[in-house]
Amino acid sequence: MGSMFRSEEVCLVQLFLQSGAAYSCVNELGELGIVEFRDLNPNVNAFQRKFVNEVRRCEELEKTFGFLEQEITRSLSPSLRSQMQDALLSPPAPQPRELLTIEEESERLAQELREVSRNRDSIQAQLTQLCQYRGVLTQMHFLTSSQTAPPPSFDPVGSAENRQDVRLSFVAGVVHPWKVPAFERLLWRACRGYIIVDFREMDEKLEHPDSGEMVQWTIFLISYWGDQIGQKVKKICDCFHTQIFPYSESQAEREQVLSELKTRIEDIRKVTVETEQYLQQLLLRAVAVLPKWRVQVHKCKAIQMVLNLCSPSVTEKCLIAEAWCPVSQLPALQSALREGGRKSGSSVDSFYNRLPASTAPPTLFPTNAFTAGFQNIVDAYGVASYREVNPALYTIITFPFLFAVMFGDVGHGLLMTLAALWMVLEEKDPKMKNNTNEIWRMMFGGRYLILLMGLFSIYTGAIYNECFSRGLAVYPSSWHIRPHASHYNWTDEIFRTNPYLSLDPNVTGVFTGPYPFGIDPIWGMANNHLTFLNSYKMKMSVIIGIVHMTFGVCLSLFNYIHFGEISSVFLVLIPELCFMLCLFGYLIFMVIFKWVVYGPMHSDKAPSILIHFIDMFLFTENKDNQELYSGQMTVQKVLVVLAVCSVPVLLLGKPIHEYITFRKKKRQAALRVCV
Structure with a gap:
């Protein structure tokens, strides 16, 4: 410990x-x-x-x-x-x-993996090309059976004998689908319409040789007449990185090539399976x-x-x-x-x-699976100096509790608790410990923190009486409408015509006492539900926050005593506490004093704490705002003066003391040299 x-x-x-x-x-x-x-x-x-x-x-x-x-x-x-x-x-x-x-x-x-992977990739690329070639021959051979002569408009000046000497040629291949519009547009403009282009999608998806993604390639068949047009077509195909395959003009030759392709594809697939197994x-x-x-x-x-x-x-x-x-x-x-x-x-x-160490040793805080998450939170804001008090010990309670104060809900807290409990029970599972996902490692490292956050959230959610943002009615309400209706003779007509009615807690039987635990669920039906709940949460947050800060300041007392810095106790710690307690500590006192003194009988006469706190700094007195107690103005003036006086002590006390100490050591060193 x-x-x-x-x-x-x-x-x-x-x-x-x-x-x-x-x-x-x-x-x-x-x-x-x-x-x-x-x-x-x-x-x-x-x-x-x-x-x-x-x-x-x-x-x-x-x-x-x-x-x-x-x-x-x-x-x-x-x-x-x-x-x-x-x-x-x-x-x-x-x-x-x-x-x-x-x-x-x-x-x-x-080295073996490189060779096998290289062979596998080479075989796969070859298989892809063969499948593309097969798709070209399968889907395009029926288009060329009737294309034997050029169109009449190809050579409007030449004779019929010259037109019969021009042969119909083909360029077939595959192109990536997203290149098709630009490819077709450039072909049409460059060749001025002296071509016939047909595009068809392949029936199957094949792997892209560069990216490895599965692509449904587009097959194209370009019919043209003349060598000049053919050269333009081939250059355009090269620019778009298309895969061009030989396309015979004879249907019999195409069928023979298709038969050979099927045999080669089957053989390569067998080789691919064996390579993949190895x-x-x-x-x-x-x-x-x-x-x-x-x-x-x-x-x-x-x-x-x-x-x-x-x-x-x-x-x-x-x-x-x-x-x-x-x-x-x-x-x-x-x-x-x-x-x-x-x-x-x-x-x-x-x-x-x-x-002997000439520099300050490093700070070492032993941690375990439970405390490591809390220590990391503290270290994220700053690492304590050597032999200083470790605030992570208190963060084990304060951090989950302050989280629950902000996000208190029974349902949400229960989900967090169950998730964290599952991680805690399965913490020795290698799959969970060795997971490389960054978000998962962060959550798994803070599993105990999440567990305490969930438990505290259930507790504060029960106080707020909220479960998935809905009120709970575990116990009967302490507010009763019948005594109030009997006291003021409310009739059915009053209930029908008034959507909101106020209950007076001073009437006997209307309010029978505090709710057994948490906030009475009847507040969820009240028109001033948010006003009441926000005021309650704000005051509670102020009290908890000031107590938390005061506790943190008091921890420095252990450091000053351990290091023998008694001057810091009087020049730093006491002025800090004086400033904080004279202002914010007094604010807590007023909140609790008002809760205790002004009950339902005097709620209409209760003064405003906010106005009192503002008047405290202005040194003014508001006649419309009743004093909490006699002599309040005198006490507040004294507290403000003490708080103001502690400011110059905080700003100048420690530097002046350090300067005086330095001059004293310097004079002593000079005297030793003279002696």
């Missing part, structure tokens, strides 16, 4: 690591996670450090793993890909020989070993980067490192060094020495 209340005591240690055992020692320390290394080579470039080659090897391996993972994501089904996340792997860091084995096996596997086998091998390899290489890279922070000794026989370590973990530090030396087979043990 002490370490949770205040950051742990941390010391600076100097590690002497034997060269042969340095890798194993750092590995053991990394598994424990009890030290933070300092850089002893700040002026050395990252590319000039001793272990930079090992770091580069690990980075190259990470690139290889990235390629393997990309291929797995691309070609493996999600059910098989999830096997990478099923097992919780924490293998030890590999030794140099093991790293060499990982490097060779991963490179061999990546590719799946390679990917399954990668899935089985990739998670373990990734963790091992990541640890190895981290160790090598830590070793780059060390400086070699004069004799080059050991590495010297400096690190921050919790004082309570020093025995574990020595055990880790001893274990690392044993695993490496070193004859000389590594050891450490404590050093």
Whole structure:
């Protein structure tokens, strides 16, 4: 509890690591996670450090793993890909020989995957072209059976004999559907109408060779006369990156080619199936070993980067490192060094020495699965200084409660609680822990926070008497209309003609006492429901907020006492409390005083707190607004004067004290030099 209340005591240690055992020692320390290394080579470039080659090897391996993972994501089904996340792997860091084995096996596997993927893509592209060619021959052959002569308008000047020498030619192929309008328009304008173009959609969707998306290609057949027109047509087809196929003028030849295409397509599909099966086998091998390899290489890279922070000794026989370590973990530090030396087979043990720290140690707050989410919220606003009080301990209660004050609802809180409870109960599931979705990881990391937010929301929602923004009637209402109707002799005519009627709580039997828990549900039917509820929530929020801020200011008292800053207690803490309590604390007092003193019998005479608070700063007295108590004006003037007087103390007190202390130390240093 002490370490949770205040950051742990941390010391600076100097590690002497034997060269042969340095890798194993750092590995053991990394598994424990009890030290933070300092850089002893700040002026050395990252590319000039001793272990930079090992770091580069690990980075190259990470690139290889990235390629393997990309291929797995691309070609493996999600059910098989999830096997990478099923097992919780924490293998030890590999030794140099093991790293060499990982490097060779991963490179061999990546090379095989590259070759198989390249062959698969080549075969798939070839299959796509053959299917496109088959579609061209299937859908366009019947269009050319009657086209044997050019149109009469092709050569209006020439003779009939010249027209008979011109042969009808064809250009057939496929084009992307969104290119069809521009393609057709350019053909018509460039060839001046001396062509016949026909477009048909393919019956099946085929894969695009570049993007991999499934596209329903458009087949085109262009009939033209003359070589010049043919050259224009082919150039336009090249500009639009269309796929052109040979199109014979003979129907018999087209049927023969179509028959051969069907046979080739069947053969290629068989090869594709076999290639895909082999590719799946390679990917399954990668899935089985990739998670373990990734963790091992990541640890190895981290160790090598830590070793780059060390400086070699004069004799080059050991590495010297400096690190921050919790004082309570020093025995574990020595055990880790001893274990690392044993695993490496070193004859000389590594050891450490404590050093005096010239800078402030880092702040360390031990966390667990429950407190980590709250600590992250506090750290997002700022990390406490070394050995200061940890506000995350109190945030465990204050943050969910303040959330519930703003969003209190039984129904919504119940949904949040059930969702968070499911995450808490399934927190050991590898699929949930290893999910890479950023939003999911954020929600899963804050599962305990969401659980408390839901529970507090149920509580405050019950106080507000709201469930999915609808009122609840758990207990009978404390307000009764019959005694009021009998007292004022209300008739049925009054009920019919008046949509809203006021109930007087001073009439006996109308109001029988406070509702057992929360707000009476009858307020949901009242015309002044929002006025009452907003006033209630506003006053409650003001009270809770001021109490919360005052508590936060009071926490600094523990820091001042711990660090021996007694002057800050009188120059910072007390003026802050004086300013806050004289103004906002007095506001809380007026709210509670009005609730207690002015009941239903005197509600019509209750003064306005807002007007009193404004008059307090203006030093004026409003005759129309009755005083809460006798001598109120005098008390308010004294409080305002105290609050105003605390402002210059806050602004100037601490700087003046620091300046006087600095001058005093300077004079003492000068006297010591003279002596």
